[in-house]
Amino acid sequence: MRAFVTGCAGFIGSNLTDRLLRAGHAVVGYDDFSTGRLEFLSDAGRNASFTLVRGDLLDMPTLINAMQGADVVFHIAANADVRFGTHHPRKDLEQNTLVTSNVLEAMRVNRIHRIAFASTGSVYGESSVIPTPEDSPFPIQTSLYGASKLACEGLIEAYCEGFEIYGYIFRFVSILGERYTHGHIVDFYRQLRESPGRLCVLGNGKQKKSYLHVQDCIDAMLLALEKANRKVNIFNLGTDEYCTVDDSIGWICQHLGVNPKLEYAGGDRGWIGDNPFILLDCRRIRSLGWTSKMTIKNSVENTLQYLQQSEPAQSK
Amino acid sequence: MRAFVTGCAGFIGSNLTDRLLRAGHAVVGYDDFSTGRLEFLSDAGRNASFTLVRGDLLDMPTLINAMQGADVVFHIAANADVRFGTHHPRKDLEQNTLVTSNVLEAMRVNRIHRIAFASTGSVYGESSVIPTPEDSPFPIQTSLYGASKLACEGLIEAYCEGFEIYGYIFRFVSILGERYTHGHIVDFYRQLRESPGRLCVLGNGKQKKSYLHVQDCIDAMLLALEKANRKVNIFNLGTDEYCTVDDSIGWICQHLGVNPKLEYAGGDRGWIGDNPFILLDCRRIRSLGWTSKMTIKNSVENTLQYLQQSEPAQSK
Numbered sequence: 001m002r003a004f005v006t007g008c009a010g011f012i013g014s015n016l017t018d019r020l021l022r023a024g025h026a027v028v029g030y031d032d033f034s035t036g037r038l039e040f041l042s043d044a045g046r047n048a049s050f051t052l053v054r055g056d057l058l059d060m061p062t063l064i065n066a067m068q069g070a071d072v073v074f075h076i077a078a079n080a081d082v083r084f085g086t087h088h089p090r091k092d093l094e095q096n097t098l099v100t101s102n103v104l105e106a107m108r109v110n111r112i113h114r115i116a117f118a119s120t121g122s123v124y125g126e127s128s129v130i131p132t133p134e135d136s137p138f139p140i141q142t143s144l145y146g147a148s149k150l151a152c153e154g155l156i157e158a159y160c161e162g163f164e165i166y167g168y169i170f171r172f173v174s175i176l177g178e179r180y181t182h183g184h185i186v187d188f189y190r191q192l193r194e195s196p197g198r199l200c201v202l203g204n205g206k207q208k209k210s211y212l213h214v215q216d217c218i219d220a221m222l223l224a225l226e227k228a229n230r231k232v233n234i235f236n237l238g239t240d241e242y243c244t245v246d247d248s249i250g251w252i253c254q255h256l257g258v259n260p261k262l263e264y265a266g267g268d269r270g271w272i273g274d275n276p277f278i279l280l281d282c283r284r285i286r287s288l289g290w291t292s293k294m295t296i297k298n299s300v301e302n303t304l305q306y307l308q309q310s311e312p313a314q315s316k
Numbered sequence: 317m318r319a320f321v322t323g324c325a326g327f328i329g330s331n332l333t334d335r336l337l338r339a340g341h342a343v344v345g346y347d348d349f350s351t352g353r354l355e356f357l358s359d360a361g362r363n364a365s366f367t368l369v370r371g372d373l374l375d376m377p378t379l380i381n382a383m384q385g386a387d388v389v390f391h392i393a394a395n396a397d398v399r400f401g402t403h404h405p406r407k408d409l410e411q412n413t414l415v416t417s418n419v420l421e422a423m424r425v426n427r428i429h430r431i432a433f434a435s436t437g438s439v440y441g442e443s444s445v446i447p448t449p450e451d452s453p454f455p456i457q458t459s460l461y462g463a464s465k466l467a468c469e470g471l472i473e474a475y476c477e478g479f480e481i482y483g484y485i486f487r488f489v490s491i492l493g494e495r496y497t498h499g500h501i502v503d504f505y506r507q508l509r510e511s512p513g514r515l516c517v518l519g520n521g522k523q524k525k526s527y528l529h530v531q532d533c534i535d536a537m538l539l540a541l542e543k544a545n546r547k548v549n550i551f552n553l554g555t556d557e558y559c560t561v562d563d564s565i566g567w568i569c570q571h572l573g574v575n576p577k578l579e580y581a582g583g584d585r586g587w588i589g590d591n592p593f594i595l596l597d598c599r600r601i602r603s604l605g606w607t608s609k610m611t612i613k614n615s616v617e618n619t620l621q622y623l624q625q626s627e628p629a630q631s632k
Contacts, residue, residue: 085474085478086478086479089417089420089421089424089475089478090417090421093413093414093417093471097409097413097467098409101406101409104405105405105406108405124454125473135453135454136453136454137451137452137453138440138450138451138452138453138454138455139454140548140550141470141471141473141474141477142473142474142477143474143477143478144471144474144475144478146470147467147470147471147474148470150466150467150470151413151466151467151471153457154457154462154463154464154466154467155409155457155460155463155467157441157457157458157463158457158458158459158460158462158463158589159405159460161457161459161588161589162401162402162405162459162460162588162589163402232456234456272477273474273477
């Protein structure tokens with residue numbers, strides 16, 4: 001298989017690239033390095049089956065050219081910053097919706113017929129059904145990030161119908177693991193590294209969140225591509241468990257051996273558009289034979305180990 | 317009320333403008349006349365409460381300036397051409413999704429807090445639930461038009477959450493009535509005007525379609541704005557009945573006094589992304605006290621009367 005991976009230097013994209021290369025596939029990776037990191041590609045860079053293209057997904061000629069000859073596109077690049085959507089209302093539209101339109105157009109021009117897309121459980125907004133299945137009631141968006149990913153899903157589905165493309169849409173919970181670079185675990189880690197005696201927490205600590213380890217996530221994506229063959233294949237990816245923000249704080253403090261004073265900002269949401277309870281119904285992906293290997297606690301601890309190695313206290 | 321109406325020179329926009337003016341409201345109408353017609357504003361143009369701005373919705377400075385001082389925005393402008401989406405895959409994205417983002421940004425800048433949006437039953441794709449309610453299962457898009465309108469809905473909802481805007485989203489069936497300018501009734505009318513002995517029909521004639529008269533549609537929108545007050549208010553707008561394409565052909569032939577040979581293209585869909593059965597569950601808007609005054613047959617006949625007056629056979 002010749003895979004094209006957008007966002008190949010990012011957290012999920014680089015882990016996916018490594019996995020594809022290890023499985024013997026050729027990979028063309030595309031990244032603009034706006035948030036991606038070259039060091040995440042240090043293994044890939046030593047592999048003769050890997051080609052890196054530095055490019056902007058808004059630059060159509062470069063994108064079309066780079067994608068030539070691919071069998072499948074993994075569209076992982078995104079503005080994944082859910083929390084600050086209202087600070088820059090156009091960013092999600094441009095970096096997610098418009099970019100996905102470009103990826104689909106480049107596929108159409110290059111006659112590539114399979115796309116795997118990193119969507120999000122945020123497309124459910126605040127679902128009335130928890131755990132939330134893929135066919136839960138028509139969602140109402142609560143964030144510009146979720147709205148942009150919903151728009152991407154719709155575009156992919158319309159291209160599947162109109163241009164004989166097979167779409168694999170994965171609605172992720174928050175992903176943890178090696179190369180995790182943003183989100184509340186890294187925020188807490190950095191706060192505690194700077195000031196072990198004090199931790200500022202958005203919301204009241206009672207928000208219920210779901211997490212999945214990046215390797216479990218990639219297992220699920222690759223399995224779905226192998227086993228599912230509808231025109232449009234949509235899968236929730238998460239674990240059957242959730243934790244509260246307070247649970248994760250407990251694990252982090254235990255792991256780091258600190259006992260900070262907790263300062264809650266208050267309210268049942270961490271920010272505008274935050275969802276106080278995320279739990280996805282993942283029976284559909286399980287029915288293909290997938291199961292997560294890591295618990296949420298394992299994933300948090302593995303992420304902390306990675307952060308301690310990559311961002312040690314003395315380096316700052 | 318000071319209303320801002322996008323697409324004010326179009327079919328629905330001009331009828332809405334006339335109704336708002338008749339009800340004593342001030343209207344600023346915005347249109348680029350790409351498909352709008354100046355003659356549709358002949359009544360409005362004589363009303364001192366009407367201001368016309370010729371402008372492109374992609375031109376932000378002009379849009380922001382024109383919208384100043386409005387209490388409510390009726391965003392009716394759109395690329396409403398469902399059938400030819402795959403011929404120009406960017407058009408729906410640009411004319412619907414990007415334009416709606418601009419309208420919302422202009423509202424944010426101008427601190428305008430109410431938007432009524434002309435969406436479509438096409439956002440349901442091919443729903444597994446018929447009649448289709450507003451909270452039917454998470455839809456899968458089948459057209460670039462539907463995908464673009466779904467993206468608009470998501471953007472509006474996210475702005476409602478993030479910027480204290482009240483959103484009124486109306487999912488229309490196909491609308492008929494005076495100033496109707498495109499769609500299958502006008503296609504059939506024009507074909508029969510040119511060649512009364514022959515009618516080419518896309519699909520097999522068995523597709524089940526829903527229609528609503530433009531005045532019933534406007535009644536419902538204005539009632540919802542008056543009576544519904546949630547942050548996000550979503551309403552299907554349609555009738556409880558449907559007709560087959562063959563039914564509408566029968567009414568048209570009877571009205572025109574012709575008996576053409578019918579030539580079916582075949583298949584259960586008229587084009588890629590066509591939905592073979594559209595019927596919306598409209599109990600939510602009915603619960604506010606609205607009911608349609610026109611049957612589908614009445615609406616078709618009224619539309620034909622309009623077409624006969626505005627596009628008489630001898631004029632071509």
